[in-house]
Amino acid sequence: MKILAIDTSNRPLSVAVMDDDNLLAETTLTTHRKHAEFLMPVIEDLVKKADLVPTDLDRVVVAAGPGSYTGIRMAVTAAKTIAATLHIELTMVSSLLTLCLNVSRPNVFLNPIFDGRNQNMFTGLYKLDDTGRPVTVIEDQHTNLTDWVKLLNHYDEKIMIMGDTAAFESQLRESLADRLIIADKLTDIPNAARLGNYGRSLAPVSNIDAVVPRYLRLTKAEADWQKVHPNEDTHHYVEKI
Amino acid sequence: MTRNLILSFESSCDETSVAVIENGDTILSNIVATQIKSHQRFGGVVPEVASRHHIEQITSCIEDALNQAEVDYDDLTAVAVTYGPGLVGALLIGVTAAKVVAWAHGLPLIPVNHLAGHIYAAHLVEPIEFPAMALVVSGGHTELVYMPTENKFEIIGETRDDAAGEAYDKIGRVLGINYPAGKPVDEMAHRGHDTFKFPRAMDNDESFDFSFSGLKSAFINTVHHADQIHKQLNKDDLAASFQQAVIDVLSDKTVRALHDYPVKQLILAGGVAANKGLRDRLTEDMKHFSQTKLELVPLSLCGDNAAMIGAAGEMLYRHHVRADATLNADPGLEFDWLKQPQSIE
Ligand SMILES: [Zn+2]
DSSP: OEEEEEEOSSSOEEEEEEETTEEEEEEEEOSOOOHHHHHHHHHHHHHHHTTOOGGGOOEEEEEOOSSOHHHHHHHHHHHHHHHHHHTOEEEEEOHHHHHHTTOOOTTEEEEEEEEOSTTEEEEEEEEEOTTSOEEEEEEEEEEEHHHHHHHHTTOOSEEEEEESOTTTHHHHHHHHGGGEEEOOGGGGSOOHHHHHHHHTTSOOOSOGGGOOOOOOSOOHHHHHHHHHOTTSOOSOOOEEO | OOOOEEEEEEOSSSEEEEEEEETTTEEEEEEEEEOHHHHHTTTSOOHHHHHHHHHHHHHHHHHHHHHHHTOOGGGOOEEEEEEESSOHHHHHHHHHHHHHHHHHTTOOEEEEEHHHHHHHTGGGTSOOOSSEEEEEESSSOEEEEEESSTTOOEEEEEBSSSOHHHHHHHHHHHTTOOSOOHHHHHHHHHHSOOOSOOOOTTTTOSSOOBOOHHHHHHHHHHHHHHHHTTOOOOHHHHHHHHHHHHHHHHHHHHHHHHHHSOOSEEEEESGGGGOHHHHHHHHHHGGGOTTOEEEEOOGGGTSSOHHHHHHHHHHHHHTTBOBOTTOOOOTTOOSHHHHSOOBOO
């Protein structure tokens, strides 16, 4: 199975082309944020270097969020359009879980964090199962540091944080003390080859057209509106004319 | 003669649209998914909400456009896409999807300026004859564009503040009309009379530039003043007075431009081009220009749509304008680059 894996959830861009669990070509960049300009040229280049043409691909695996809204939209738009236009499979993976794929250490909880600004964060809690695959302990969510620490305090395990942790480290250290482990810097960067390998065995989505990024947060306009209109169906606002 | 088929994308604001255009002038399909109902909840377009809706719609619009046109990717000649001006997050969805389709099927990619698209909607009715002039009026634009020859666009007049459509939405809010206010205000204007005599901004000015913020303020002040003294104003007359002021300025400037730039064709394009008052007035004015044919873009193609992008895309294709996979959205795109196209001759 020829796989294209894409992660542009945050500042890093990582793209890989795989043949089953063999890595054919991979690019990871952290030096810029211009995913709009770089993503397609990188995909083009890697597919060519893997000695493939687009129609050779069988599946796209995408880190679908959470993350920067523009970043996850770029990846998901590219991924769903590639899958739809080539009539191939599409698999979505949590962008937080993707970071956990960098870790092979058992018996600790894995806590990937993306900065949501103003003490807010996108985060989730994972552990590795017997086969070394991450499984969810606490669902991915948009939350704030105070509430998140309360949830973490329900557990006694050591907790390894990774991702955009800088803004949260000192406070987490205060409440978790010796339980806190800070992952090395390479763990903060998604690795598309691992993403592709993980997504290889997952079920593909059944309706590609309906795929949207996992924002995990309503727009402010939408949230305010829903407060005032709690019972309204928020779907079907877009119509083809 | 082989068929030239262009798959075109438009996502610059609140419409996701994909079309298939044959030979630059024939619409085989023009799928438009409009988000108006969603943004009406907020009284105007919310950029982040717009981006989210575009991504929901994009692939099904592609499939519908191909199916309705009864063509497959193998039949296509090129892919065209709006890359500016517009909302950056909205533009990016169309640009990304177009780049993917071009790459996946080995097709050339043509970058299209949204304004050129609005003008080329006219080409879908009748071939544009040069030199030509276009008055482009919409929620985002009020522009007089002179086209000495094909693929040369020169902005000779533009708004210095609000776009005409923007002014409609703002005074619409004061009248209690939800966005988009163009059509309801137009209808009210036809029931009322120009009794308020609002200022015609820059009407006697030498330049061909427009300004609508003074008119908008005069309108709002009139209504607020009446509110303060508990006086009821006739809303139809308010709408008629506002519309008359807008139309006077638009048509006076256009007529003056036509004296300085004699053209074979005048094109009225953009969302506000659907305004009946404006269409009637220009039709009347143009009776004095026997050498110039008036081309009113049909109502169905005045709003944002991909068919017009395909029409402009075909022209650019013939002029060898191409983009590569690095193409980015350019929210503030201007016409300048079109004067000296990045041609690969
Ligand atoms: Zn427009």
